[in-house]
Amino acid sequence: xxxxxxxxxxxxxxxxxxxxxxxxxxxxxxxxxxxxxxxxxxxxxxxxxxxxxxxxxxxxxxxxxxxxxxxxxxxxxxxxxxxxxxxxxxxxxxxxxxxxxxxxxxxxxxxxxxxxxxxxxxxxxxxxxxxxxxxxxxxxxxxxxxxxxxxxxxxxxxxxxxxxxxxxxxxxxxxxxxxxxxxxxxxxxxxxxxxxxxxxxxxxxxxxxxxxxxxxxxxxxxxxxxxxxxxxxxxxxxxxxxxxxxxxxxxxxxxxxxxxxxxxxxxxxxxxxxxxxxxxxxxxxxxxxxxxxxxxxxxxxxxxxxxxxxxxxxxxxx
Amino acid sequence: xxxxxxxxxxxxxxxxxxxxxxxxxxxxxxxxxxxxxxxxxxxxxxxxxxxxxxxxxxxxxxxxxxxxxxxxxxxxxxxxxxxxxxxxxxxxxxxxxxxxxxxxxxxxxxxxxxxxxxxxxxxxxxxxxxxxxxxxxxxxxxxxxxxxxxxxxxxxxxxxxxxxxxxxxxxxxxxxxxxxxxxxxxxxxxxxxxxxxxxxxxxxxxxxxxxxxxxxxxxxxxxxxxxxxxxxxxxxxxxxxxxxxxxxxxxxxxxxxxxxxxxxxxxxxxxxxxxxxxxxxxxxxxxxxxxxxxxxxxxxxxxxxxxxxxxxxxxxxxxxxxxxxxxxxxxxxxxxxxxxxxxxxxxxxxxxxxxxxxxxxxxxxxxxxxxxxxxxxxxxxxxxxxxxxxxxxxxxxxxxxxxxxxx
Numbered sequence: 001x002x003x004x005x006x007x008x009x010x011x012x013x014x015x016x017x018x019x020x021x022x023x024x025x026x027x028x029x030x031x032x033x034x035x036x037x038x039x040x041x042x043x044x045x046x047x048x049x050x051x052x053x054x055x056x057x058x059x060x061x062x063x064x065x066x067x068x069x070x071x072x073x074x075x076x077x078x079x080x081x082x083x084x085x086x087x088x089x090x091x092x093x094x095x096x097x098x099x100x101x102x103x104x105x106x107x108x109x110x111x112x113x114x115x116x117x118x119x120x121x122x123x124x125x126x127x128x129x130x131x132x133x134x135x136x137x138x139x140x141x142x143x144x145x146x147x148x149x150x151x152x153x154x155x156x157x158x159x160x161x162x163x164x165x166x167x168x169x170x171x172x173x174x175x176x177x178x179x180x181x182x183x184x185x186x187x188x189x190x191x192x193x194x195x196x197x198x199x200x201x202x203x204x205x206x207x208x209x210x211x212x213x214x215x216x217x218x219x220x221x222x223x224x225x226x227x228x229x230x231x232x233x234x235x236x237x238x239x240x241x242x243x244x245x246x247x248x249x250x251x252x253x254x255x256x257x258x259x260x261x262x263x264x265x266x267x268x269x270x271x272x273x274x275x276x277x278x279x280x281x282x283x284x285x286x287x288x289x290x291x292x293x294x295x296x297x298x299x300x301x302x303x304x305x306x307x308x309x310x311x312x313x314x315x316x317x318x
Numbered sequence: 319x320x321x322x323x324x325x326x327x328x329x330x331x332x333x334x335x336x337x338x339x340x341x342x343x344x345x346x347x348x349x350x351x352x353x354x355x356x357x358x359x360x361x362x363x364x365x366x367x368x369x370x371x372x373x374x375x376x377x378x379x380x381x382x383x384x385x386x387x388x389x390x391x392x393x394x395x396x397x398x399x400x401x402x403x404x405x406x407x408x409x410x411x412x413x414x415x416x417x418x419x420x421x422x423x424x425x426x427x428x429x430x431x432x433x434x435x436x437x438x439x440x441x442x443x444x445x446x447x448x449x450x451x452x453x454x455x456x457x458x459x460x461x462x463x464x465x466x467x468x469x470x471x472x473x474x475x476x477x478x479x480x481x482x483x484x485x486x487x488x489x490x491x492x493x494x495x496x497x498x499x500x501x502x503x504x505x506x507x508x509x510x511x512x513x514x515x516x517x518x519x520x521x522x523x524x525x526x527x528x529x530x531x532x533x534x535x536x537x538x539x540x541x542x543x544x545x546x547x548x549x550x551x552x553x554x555x556x557x558x559x560x561x562x563x564x565x566x567x568x569x570x571x572x573x574x575x576x577x578x579x580x581x582x583x584x585x586x587x588x589x590x591x592x593x594x595x596x597x598x599x600x601x602x603x604x605x606x607x608x609x610x611x612x613x614x615x616x617x618x619x620x621x622x623x624x625x626x627x628x629x630x631x632x633x634x635x636x637x638x639x640x641x642x643x644x645x646x647x648x649x650x651x652x653x654x655x656x657x658x659x660x661x662x663x664x665x666x667x668x669x670x671x672x673x674x675x676x677x678x679x680x681x682x683x684x685x686x687x688x689x690x691x692x693x694x695x696x697x698x699x700x701x702x703x704x705x706x707x708x709x710x711x712x713x714x715x716x717x718x719x720x721x722x723x724x725x
Contacts, residue, residue: 244430251517254397276486280520281395288517295430 052240057302060185063232067183070228071111075175078107082168085147089160097160098151102217104167105144105209109221110228112195117181124170128208142166145209152211189233189300192248193293195226196286204283206271213270219286220259220268226293227252236300244295251289258285365443367499371414373711374569376719378450379651379674380554384497387527387653388504389575389670391454391490391704392519399462403724405518406451409494410718412514413449416442416507435513437506445503449511451719452493452573452706467723469707471572471677478686480695487523487577487702495573495672523702525577527653527670537604537612542580542654542667543697545597546604549612550637552647563681564649564674568722569710571674574648574682576703577655580668585697596694598631606633615639635688646684648673668698678705 081104088096108126118125125143132138136149142163150160199222202208203215230237230248237245258281262268274282369377394402422442425432434442458468474489494511498504512521530539538548552559564571585593590601598616599606606616608626616627618639627634637647651674656667675681689695709720 254517258397276522277393280393280522284395284520285517291513291516298428298430301428 054304055236055240055300055302057185059236059300060183060188060302063229063236064183064185064188066232067188067228068178068181071178072175074107074110075171075178078104079168079171079175081107082164082171086161086164086168089151089157089164092157094151094155094157097157097164098212101144101147101151102212102214105148105212105214106217106221108144109203109218110225112191112198112222112225112229116187117183118174121170121174121177125167125174128202130207143170148209148211148214185300185302186297188229189297189302192226192229192233192296193290195222195229196290196293198222199286200283200290204271204279204286213272215271216259216262216268216274216282219282223252223256223259226289230293230296233296233300237296241295241299244292244299248289248292248296251285251292255282255285255289258282362443365445365500365503366419367446368419368444369417369446369448371410371417371449371712372714372717375565375571376450376708376711377417378448378495378497379564379571379649379708380560381448381497382554383529383651383653384446384448384499385529385531386498386501386504387670387672388494388496388508388524389527389672390494390496390508390524391522391575392492392494392515393522394457394462394491394518395520396518399464399724401518402462405515406492406720406724407718408514408518409449409451409511410712410720412511413451413507413719414712414715416510417444417447417449419444435506435509437502437509438500442506443503446497446499447503447507448495448497449507450493450495450497450708452495452708453720453723454490454492454704454706456489457491464723469566469570469572469709469723471566471679472707473679473705475574475576475703475705476683478700479690481700483703484701489704490522490706492519493573493575493704493706493708525655525670525702526657527655529653541652541669542582542656543585543593543597545593545599545601546612547652547669548650549599549604550633551650554649560649562645562676563647564676566676571676571708572678573706573708574671574673574675574678574703575706576669576671577701578669578671579666579699579701581697581699582665582667588697595628596632596692596697598627598633607631630692632689632692632694635692636685638688643684646681648675648681648685671703674708 081100085097085100085104088094088100116122123143126145127141127143128145129136129138129141129149132140135141136146136153141149144167146163147160147167150156150163199219203218203222206213206215208218209215230245230252234245259268262274262278262282271279369381371377394405396402396405419442422434422436422438422440423432424434424436424440438445453469453472455468455472455474458464458472477483494508496504496507496511498507512519534540538546538551541547552563554560566572594601594607599612603610604612605614606627608621609616616633616639618627618634621627623629624631624634629635637643651672653670653672654667655670656665658666660666673682709722712718712721
């Protein structure tokens with residue numbers, strides 16, 4: 001996720017302008033009303049959801065506060081993981097350093113839903129070599145995956161020392177900043193499925209952790225992060241569309257069970273060590289969960305409603 | 319991901335216009351933007367070709383090949399037999415709708431993700447689509463309690479001597495063969511079908527196929543070796559013949575799918591006469607060697623030593639035209655495919671071989687056995703595919719393909 005400047009006020013203003021423009025446009029559109037979908041269906045949909053007050057940006061205060069606490073708690077643990085990573089690397093303990101790295105990486109993936117708010121610090125902690133000039137050789141390649149390159153790609157604790165020290169500083173800095181970070185409500189609601197979209201795109205494609213193959217621990221972290229977001233929005237969602245919540249819960253539980261059953265002697269295997277069928281199953285259930293969670297954002301969309309006609313439009317001339 | 323970025327600043331108007339274009343609003347992109355066709359000359363009529371989804375047999379078997387195909391194999395990923403049956407049923411529900419065409423729901427505010435991808439716009443035309451559903455032997459292992467339901471002649475595709483199968487591109491629990499008149503129509507159908515079975519089926523491998531346009535000339539189309547291919551196919555209009563060669567007693571059939579890469583650069587460096595002796599036909603007209611027209615009888619009886627058409631020519635081995643071998647014939651319905659290059663920079667293209675028969679062991683495999691070691695094998699490399707059973711068609715809109723296997 002790239003950083004995004006949360007300009008809610010501007011956004012709402014823009015939406016209002018759009019809505020007004022749409023209102024004007026729809027007057028012209030009325031003459032083709034005969035070809036519109038049955039008006040009753042359209043209207044009843046809106047009235048149904050209109051019976052319950054629309055979610056306002058202020059309604060997100062509780063959920064995002066809860067989420068911020070989650071982030072702080074995770075960063076606290078991650079800081080300890082990173083400290084272990086550093087001392088193991090200093091002692092030349094490759095196995096210990098790898099264990100600590102896996103723990104730290106999973107912790108960071110649990111935070112998931114807030115990356116966009118972390119700005120440059122996210123890139124410093126979790127940036128990938130892709131997109132940097134020179135790739136993994138770039139001096140701007142820092143953080144978890146730079147350490148991963150050292151520990152797995154080069155099997156070297158010495159090479160890990162400097163990036164691990166830098167990682168410690170960046171995680172510490174993030175932790176002090178995190179209390180002041182603004183979380184955009186719209187952005188936050190989108191994370192309900194976007195965390196798992198990232199899992200599919202970056203982790204299960206093997207891109208994010210090419211050297212350690214740590215896609216499944218990341219998936220486990222992402223799953224927990226998604227769960228926190230969903231749980232925090234649950235009160236807002238349940239009274240507006242309980243079915244969506246039930247389906248999302250079921251899909252997440254299914255994925256969680258499949259992930260647990262993938263463990264071998266208590267640990268998740270490398271992604272590239274999982275059989276084709278195993279990969280299909282985990283990726284497929286991740287996609288299925290994302291599909292269910294994708295219905296969350298619209299339910300809690302804090303922007304003013306746009307006129308219905310805009311979304312339907314005229315049928316293409318036939 | 320910044321897909322709602324249009325809310326901030328100057329991007330707003332541009333995105334608004336784009337959305338309106340997608341929804342086909344004439345007043346958003348200018349009055350001229352969505353001008354309709356003149357009455358009486360409807361250019362969209364070509365998209366209205368329609369094949370019935372329901373019937374005693376599935377469509378897409380005897381159906382004359384449409385211009386485009388997508389063949390995808392899936393693996394079942396659900397842990398629930400009921401969910402699996404529901405997913406397979408959904409393939410028929412959606413396949414039937416997609417083959418008939420409908421007004422697409424592009425979504426309404428507050429309703430979440432757009433129900434239809436919108437790839438073909440708000441009106442989904444039939445586009446000559448056929449959706450053909452098959453099941454692989456692996457579906458009948460212990461996972462779903464289907465072990466006793468395996469169709470009699472269904473087994474995993476064996477490895478033949480000249481094969482170079484890639485595991486990730488071979489076999490599968492389920493097969494979808496989408497054929498149609500338009501490429502975007504097929505992609506629309508594929509995305510719809512996959513979306514509605516998410517969590518139940520995961521794609522295992524996929525190959526896109528195409529045909530030469532009919533306007534290239536009469537007779538069978540050419541494969542990527544530059545030869546006419548399919549001339550000797552059994553006549554699909556002969557119902558009795560189809561019952562003997564293709565359909566089993568229930569109205570189903572067995573599909574043999576093989577991705578057969580052609581080493582086209584190597585082939586292009588082979589003299590024409592050598593090519594013709596390997597195939598058994600003339601390169602230009604497609605006539606059997608020593609004959610004048612494509613459909614002429616090769617007259618093997620008059621050439622017992624292979625002086626005219628070598629005994630190991632592909633065509634002669636595949637179909638010797640003896641009384642004993644005519645019952646082994648298969649109905650070929652393949653497509654050409656093309657997909658990228660390999661590490662040596664060689665083109666990855668060839669034949670997406672699809673054939674239907676009553677019993678692969680008594681038909682396809684016998685033919686395949688005769689072809690083992692043929693001279694042509696240096697130029698073709700089978701890399702994937704599988705055996706699948708295509709159940710009989712759905713009786714009506716309440717029925718679904720495969721219902722007999724699950725209930």
